[in-house]
Amino acid sequence: MDTRNIMKQEDKYKVWFFAGAETRDNLFNTFTGSFIRLMKEILGDDFDYIKGVFYYSNIMNVIWALNNAQKPISDPRSNSITSASLRQMISNGYNRDSQLVITSSSSGSIVAAQLACYLGDENRQGKYFSKPFHLVLGASMLNHESQLFRHLLQHQKDGLIGTILHDEIQDEDDNAFGIGGVSHFEAYTNALGIAFPFLSTRYKGPSFLNTHPENGHTHRKRSMTVQKALDYIDIILIRHKLAGDHYCEKAAARMKEVIPT
Secondary structure, three states, rough: OOOOHHHHHOEEEEEEEOOOOOOOOOOHHHHHHHEEEEEEEEHHHEEOOOOOOOOOHHHHHHHHHHOOOOOOOOOOHHHHHHHHHHHHOOOOOOOOOOOEEEEEEHHHHHHHHHHHHHHHHHHOOOOOOOOOOEOEEEEOOOOOOOOOHHHHHHHHHHOOOEEEEHHHHHHOOOOOOOOOOOOOHHHHHHHHHHHHHOOOOOOOOOOOOOOOOOOOHHHHHOOOHHHHHHHHHHHHHOOOOOHHHHEEEEEEHHHOOOOOO
16 A cells, blocks of 8 residues: 555544634634534544533623733633643543534634643643644634744744644635734723724724624624535635545535525
8 A cells, every 4th residue: 555545554643623702603604604513524533622611691791701811811721711722632531633624714723822832732742632732713812923923933942733724714805803902901992992983092893892794893793694604614624624634625525506695
């Protein structure tokens, strides 16, 4: 048998997804539901999404993200969200030699970023995974200048994180990108600005609160489309091949069959 085929058969991947504020364990907006369904069709058991770590209130999920977008949590082991997320990733049946890929969207990207910092610190001696993991922060509040983002880049420099997709997976006209800022004051000032742009000198409408499917805020409009799921899969699995050649080919084939409605 060809050596390359043997290597392909031995490659193992596990892709996890942190969804946004509107998600519950079994309740999704159009993007999230489509992304989970399509990724499951493509990757099967090699894909799953984090459950049971979010609040039942959308606003509480957003507040948590705004409060934790600036720097790594000081004691992630004692934090119920980061500790529960890690437990799911290393539950029974996980393979430490798998290529771990952590994906996320919107407020879920802050949870993913915090988990990535925690996992990187814990995995310095290969405690959980033998390979650097990849991280995808889509439609993200995370700011380039924040301590949290710089900590992720340091993990990448230290060889704990492989690829970080951040700028590549944002919507160009989504002004929610990076609103977490470098301080709580900046985060809440930015959040109020995109929610009430008529009170802001920095942000223009439509308001983040506007969920109209055509005239609403870009971030909210995109969450109501299948196309966002297709774009994510294209960037993650096809363009950057974060889950290898096999799943790249499967994703490309599946994408040709999907017609957004």
